[in-house]
Amino acid sequence: MKWKALEDLLKIIVEIFDDKKFPLVICLCGVLLFTLGALGVIPGLIPSIDTVGRISLMAMGVPTFTLGAFIYLILRAGQPKLAGIEKYGFEITSPVTGTEKRVGNGFFDIFGSYASEPPRGYRAAIIELLEPNGFVFRRKVVFERGRWEATRIWHGLQSKKKRTFQIVLVGPNGNVLWNYWETVGDKYNYDVPEIKERTDDILTCDAITVSIAA
Numbered sequence: 001m002k003w004k005a006l007e008d009l010l011k012i013i014v015e016i017f018d019d020k021k022f023p024l025v026i027c028l029c030g031v032l033l034f035t036l037g038a039l040g041v042i043p044g045l046i047p048s049i050d051t052v053g054r055i056s057l058m059a060m061g062v063p064t065f066t067l068g069a070f071i072y073l074i075l076r077a078g079q080p081k082l083a084g085i086e087k088y089g090f091e092i093t094s095p096v097t098g099t100e101k102r103v104g105n106g107f108f109d110i111f112g113s114y115a116s117e118p119p120r121g122y123r124a125a126i127i128e129l130l131e132p133n134g135f136v137f138r139r140k141v142v143f144e145r146g147r148w149e150a151t152r153i154w155h156g157l158q159s160k161k162k163r164t165f166q167i168v169l170v171g172p173n174g175n176v177l178w179n180y181w182e183t184v185g186d187k188y189n190y191d192v193p194e195i196k197e198r199t200d201d202i203l204t205c206d207a208i209t210v211s212i213a214a
Contacts, residue, residue, distance in 0.1 A: 089115030090124065090148070090167050090205035100160075100213040107152040110139075112167060112206070114148055121172050122201075126150045129164040129207075134194030137178050141167065155212060164209045171201025 094111045095101055101108045110126055118124055124141035139150040148167075155163055170178055177199055185192050 085169055085203050085205050087116060088118060088169065088205070089113070090169070092165075092167055092206045092208050095208060095210050097208045097210070099208075099210045101155065101210050102213050106155055106157045108155050108210075109149060109151045110153055110165065110167075110208070111147065111149050113146060114143070115146075117143055118169050121175075123170050123175060123178075124148065124205075125168055125170050125178065126153055127166050127168055127202075128153075129166065130194045134196050135166075135198070136194050137181055138165065155210070157212065159212050162209050162211045164207060166207040167205050169201075169203045169205060171199070171203075173199040174202040177202075 090112065091114070092110060092112045095108075114124075124143075126138045126141065127135045128138050129135050138153045141148045141150050150167075153165065177195065181192070181195060
């Protein structure tokens with residue numbers, strides 16, 4: 001039951017921090033307040049609203065709508081610009097898809113190359129895809145002179161089991177999700193459910209599918 005609650009909270013966080021929806025909700029509240037004031041009735045609840053009440057509702061509606069529009073513009077202005085992931089050239093060079101890895105205690109390393117580090121507000125991460133459509137964060141990426149690495153990524157010890165990993169660029173909204181998932185994972189020793197939905201700014205650069213050697 002607790003995992004279902006955590007999964008629902010993760011979904012709420014994804015929705016709240018989607019900059020297309022949050023300011024829109026505020027704008028809609030402003031429109032609703034103004035409309036109620038203009039109509040003077042709330043069907044089924046309040047048969048009529050006096051003049052002072054109508055003026056007050058309309059007066060609250062205008063700044064509420066303005067606040068929503070202002071937040072939208074601020075979010076858009078402050079959103080880091082990612083001019084196509086191809087520009088950053090993130091690739092996985094080791095291991096390659098189809099590799100059977102020999103692992104130590106269930107962990108292995110991934111290495112790769114890149115052309116340019118992510119812009120301000122973005123981080124690179126390794127995620128693992130889980131069936132049927134979930135994923136989990138596995139490790140942050142460390143940069144060094146055109147190369148990157150992610151060490152001690154959990155694969156498990158089950159022989160021949162194929163697992164798919166991606167290197168992704170994670171933007172501000174995705175970082176909120178990532179940080180929350182890490183906090184919950186650390187508290188429960190990572191015995192937590194997978195994430196079912198990505199934010200729009202978790203962008204796939206490259207992927208591999210590997211298995212454990214017998």
